[in-house]
Amino acid sequence: MPAKMNALQQGFIRCHDCGYLVKKINQQSFCPRCDSQLHERRPHSLQRSTALLLSSFFLYIPANIFPIMTVNQFGTGDAHTIAGGIVELIDSGMIPIGLLVFVASILVPTSKLIGISLLLLSVHFRWQINARRWTMMYRVIAFVGRWSMLDIFMISILVDLVNFSGVQIIAGPAAIAFAAVVILTMFAAENFDPRLLWDK
């Protein structure tokens, strides 16, 4: 076996669902073990990932400028954006929790958007990169994405518990946009095929 050879160059396709290694014979398109469709690489990886990423970039704007929730106290409403909620937490002395929400709601989504953009650009323009390091970056992006749902679940809890005749918490329009950003970037990461970083 030649050293450091891609399976595809040797005529093998790895089933995406069950990991079965199949010798590529003309147009064999289904995995003999699990019947799922075989693809050399994720189909239309770059196009799909780019489309999902662009949509999340657009939705990222309303997610950050509109209020994510409003606290109604005896007739007066106090609307918070994502950033505003964090500032308030830190102001009232809850620094660790404030930092946690900052990481989950601002740092992770922003670095994810930038990270996936870089991955897509590097493959599209065939940048000379350290593929191992960039694969690591991909893994981190794919792993942390779901933790951004923190804010969405928190709203669902707060809206449910703080529902009294005088005091109420109402979810704001940014919640929909933010949930969409998290889900779309998760799909974007899922559709990106890290093996493209190694194909030369």
Add this chain to the structure above:
Amino acid sequence: MNSTGFDACPECDLLINLAQPKIGEKVHCPRCGLLLSQPRKQNIERTFALSIAGFILFFPANLLPMVGISLLGNANTGILMSGVISLFNQNMWPVAVVVFLASILFPLVHISLSLLISGHLYFNRPNRYLVLWMRWMQHLDEWVMLEVYMLSIIVACVKLMAIAPLKFGWGLYAFIALIVITTLLTSTLDKQLFWRRIEQLRKDNRHAS
């Protein structure tokens, strides 16, 4: 992996020819460093046991009150579903649907599939749907977000504790236990072993008939 013993790394496509790793060994891809396999002993038995425990815990975790709050002489208690309903009532149905899927439906389906699959493998019972269940379970993996929900409960409680007294119910304890079980389950379940066993069952069944 196939019968020839060759395998390809799922993330860098390096063609590898490895001997079957022993129990307790870890195999990393020599090129990109991905953890390729880590066989554990009694994998199917353990997965089956954890799935039963998780399936049972799912119900108290969802039906018993989790957190109670009292403010201005009124009291409210919340469960997973009541958060979804509250969002729905505020016309936030897209968010309500997302919360419902990630914290209730997907975890239930995931644990049921894991119970079905490991049960069939444990009793050596072939079933033509095993392959399909296995594929569904893998696709759901990423969308089961119970541990994220747990972190949200903590943040929400810290926020609320500043304004009103809170009471924690049995639902919360069941939920914490459920998260421990599902975390153990995802780290235990050896997918490659499961796929090999499913293939084996299929072959045996074909020879028998």
